[in-house]
Amino acid sequence: MKLVWKILGGVALAIALLVGVVMWRTMQFGPKADAQAAITLPEPPAVDVNAAAEMLGAAIRIQTVTTTAGDPQPGADQPWIDLHAALQARYPAIFTRMTMEKVLTHAMLMTWTGTDPSLPPVILMAHQDVVPVNPGTDADWTHGPFGGVVADGYIWGRGAMDDKGSLIAILEAGDALAKSGFSPKRTIIFAFGHDEEVSGKGAQEIFALLKSRNVTPAMVLDEGFAVLGNFPLTGKPAALIGVAEKGYISLQITATTEGGHSSRPPRESGAVRIARALVALEEKQMPADLSAPPFNEMIQGVSADLPFVTRMAFANQWLLGSVITGQVSSDASANAIVRTTTAPTMLNGSIKDNVLPQRASAVVNFRIHPNDSVASVTQHVKDVTSHIEGLTIAQYEDGIGSEPSPVSSTSSEAYRVLEAVARSTGGGPNGGNVPVAPALVIGATDARYASAISKDAIYRFAPAIYDDADLNGFHGTNERLSVDNLGRMIKGYAQIMMAMGG
Numbered sequence: 001m002k003l004v005w006k007i008l009g010g011v012a013l014a015i016a017l018l019v020g021v022v023m024w025r026t027m028q029f030g031p032k033a034d035a036q037a038a039i040t041l042p043e044p045p046a047v048d049v050n051a052a053a054e055m056l057g058a059a060i061r062i063q064t065v066t067t068t069a070g071d072p073q074p075g076a077d078q079p080w081i082d083l084h085a086a087l088q089a090r091y092p093a094i095f096t097r098m099t100m101e102k103v104l105t106h107a108m109l110m111t112w113t114g115t116d117p118s119l120p121p122v123i124l125m126a127h128q129d130v131v132p133v134n135p136g137t138d139a140d141w142t143h144g145p146f147g148g149v150v151a152d153g154y155i156w157g158r159g160a161m162d163d164k165g166s167l168i169a170i171l172e173a174g175d176a177l178a179k180s181g182f183s184p185k186r187t188i189i190f191a192f193g194h195d196e197e198v199s200g201k202g203a204q205e206i207f208a209l210l211k212s213r214n215v216t217p218a219m220v221l222d223e224g225f226a227v228l229g230n231f232p233l234t235g236k237p238a239a240l241i242g243v244a245e246k247g248y249i250s251l252q253i254t255a256t257t258e259g260g261h262s263s264r265p266p267r268e269s270g271a272v273r274i275a276r277a278l279v280a281l282e283e284k285q286m287p288a289d290l291s292a293p294p295f296n297e298m299i300q301g302v303s304a305d306l307p308f309v310t311r312m313a314f315a316n317q318w319l320l321g322s323v324i325t326g327q328v329s330s331d332a333s334a335n336a337i338v339r340t341t342t343a344p345t346m347l348n349g350s351i352k353d354n355v356l357p358q359r360a361s362a363v364v365n366f367r368i369h370p371n372d373s374v375a376s377v378t379q380h381v382k383d384v385t386s387h388i389e390g391l392t393i394a395q396y397e398d399g400i401g402s403e404p405s406p407v408s409s410t411s412s413e414a415y416r417v418l419e420a421v422a423r424s425t426g427g428g429p430n431g432g433n434v435p436v437a438p439a440l441v442i443g444a445t446d447a448r449y450a451s452a453i454s455k456d457a458i459y460r461f462a463p464a465i466y467d468d469a470d471l472n473g474f475h476g477t478n479e480r481l482s483v484d485n486l487g488r489m490i491k492g493y494a495q496i497m498m499a500m501g502g
Contacts, residue, residue: 029315039420044494045180049487056168057148060157066129069199080106093178106194107202114187120218121187122500126167127196130159160481169489184501196446203446219414222447224460227426229467234305239422242460243408245441247368250399259358270360277385288339294438301437336442340369370404406455417499425463463492
């Protein structure tokens, strides 16, 4: 009997110790302590936000639409010419202070040389082009997609958020600073690509040119994240700063067989082999990683707003890691952040219902996590489908291929400035309690080309507050930017130039 009590006592002690460790780790879980002094943001010059809103509306009316790589085609580039003319007319102060270079005809590289050119420069990015509007949907818009109407507190139209809002806000901020007599110590560069929505060749060439000049920036800032009014993991506001973005590759899996009449099908036709390959890839996803940055730092950054049980689980992945991975993997948005995603998108087979295909194929799109690479994704597909005979795997010839970006620093001066701007944007003039966290951008931006000149100073953030309705406008119907957000963006970009360019 004494032995039984000893065993029970030992079990109780072990349980108590386990509970104690779990609770202690939960209470300690949170953002990394920052021993550095907080950034005090300068007050930028005042700007007429209503006039800026009208200028954004005018920019929206200039239809710089791109649909395929190589746009705008020669002879179809008048909208870009008109946009450049409108910008120069509206912002004479900043165009006078900055040196303008045209790259690939329409990409804009503008340089405001600092008083100490030896300092690494700051590069602010935006793009001039917009996606098309789905045919037949114009009537679904509250205001015409290219009307550039300012009404009900919003600027309406294609490009308002993606990305002419940033373009106009950066130029408004720069022009106001130039008029105020501001002279940066650090060189400030504007990099405005002309074809981000289709290939980003303009930005690619800009960064190739900067690389040839041995430019190493202190900060590169592009679109990507903002202050989210309703962060899905917490249901509360959170400011996310993109410190990395996923890569991109589409692979074509092809099965070649004899074909023939559908009345005499073989046991395993080409279409069946493709189906087996897709099922295998669906069932054998690339591994998730909840411990790697930026996901782990994002969770720590918003931990105070997480439900207690969720916070406890993330704080104790050594015990509950498999449970968390299962839960995260079941949610499409969360799953996209923690692993390379697998998405079959295009299927091709026979041209007739009673003819077996001689060549069946599927295109599978992968958005590549920073843990992986184009090579490792390709090898994964080969390994997972190796048991299926007669398959060939190659990069989809009409697709693009890009590696995931490096993960940028969260301890640099550049990040601390962005953190201060994000907190001020989310909490008002005196800041607030909105958590700020690094995050992974799952789409592609022109910033991916900046890795040619920087490995740890590329960020993706706009100083705006977006609610769910705002976010639905990206590439969709009723894209709009609030006049208040335009004002926030102008102020935030000006503060970034002043704090970094000082």
